[in-house]
Amino acid sequence: MLKGIKRAASAIAIAVALYSLLGFLILPGIGLRIANQQLAHYAEVPATLQRLQLNPFSLELSLWGLQIGEAEQQQIAFERLYANLQLDSLWNGVLHLADIELDKPHSEVLFGKDGRLNLTQLFNVPPSTEPAVEEPAGEPFPLRISRIKLSGGNVHFQDLRPSEPIEFIYDDLNFELFNLSTLPDDNADMSLIATGPTGGRIDWTGRISLVPISSSGSLKVTDGKLKAIWPYVRDAVPLVLEDGTVNMSSDYSLNLAKGTELLLSNTQLSVSSFAIKSPADKALLRLESLDISETSVDLAKQQVIVGKIRSQKLETWAAREADGQLDWQKLLAGQPAKPAPAPAPAPAPAPNEGGSGSAATEAEPAKEPSEPTTAEQSADLETATADQPEEPSKPWQVILRDVQLRDYQVHLADRAGGAEVKIDLAPLNLDLRMV
Incomplete structure (x- = not known):
């Protein structure tokens, strides 16, 4: 018996040793090789994964050093991706991950002048050769993730489509989410904090x-x-911004x-040190502060309720030019629409075989009108339906409960009568309630 x-005991020890050898050494090596082969095959830019680790006893997987893009400008990268699979996935029928952690991810989000996004050009995925078959929507794959944590993230955004390029960086992005699930009526708690070197912080809970x-x-x-x-x-x-913080x-x-049901409540908006000018470097508007509070927006009801508006020291300039138009009107006027191209002239009838001096041939007898086909009847019905006026959409309702404007200055000028006439309204104070 001994x-x-x-x-x-020897068999168990050998099995554990083989399982350890397979989990700690063989499978990570094979997985790393396959991952780099697939990256080299599909990626349009240099892409590598440096290391892969697997703990076969705790079912923990770690990926280290993903780099997609040139060394001097990586498009997507992270230092470590960690996932922990739970054994209860075998009998619960739900894929359960205890933790997913992503350390120091980096992403470049770049729009070129042609509107193309760089992230859509990183991989060359061949199109599917099988025809798409529409299948009825089924239940989502059962998945539960106890915790997702992203720390030390970095996002660089650049858009070259506007006339002046847009660029900003969030170099400290942290995100945490608890109890994410694809099961019906399961809720996950989340929090997001993002800050940038030039100011601006986003908090989302x-x-x-x-x-x-x-x-x-x-x-x-x-x-x-x-x-x-x-x-x-x-x-x-065409308004030039001098300064402004929100x-x-x-x-x-x-x-x-x-449908889309969106409700904003307890909304507060504050704008300070706001100043704009015209492209000709002429001051148009300066605002010290604007505070909007106790506001709600209901998309389904198409209703906006503004509880309080408090504004201090707005200064603006407006003038009626010699042609009778306001300078603001000229500045904000849209570009004139391009005229529609003239229709091409109808081709001239071909001359008769007998030449220009020969007698005209007899006209063919007119054909009797045929009954309209089903397609023609459907087209006529669609045309008649399209010609019918559309029902007016429901207007938005805006309610102003309490408005206070203090120390406003309005500088007016009239140049239409020859000599310039100036009028200054200052200080201008306004109170409105329940509008």
């Missing part, structure tokens, strides 16, 4: 559900610089189960 115990897609929580933007996004505005209206916070509720 020999049997020794044999069993709330809950999210994947089935159905819904989310609720709060979003806060602190010390956002308007210059970072102003080129988008300048391409629409702070915003709001609670939100989003539900996509039945």
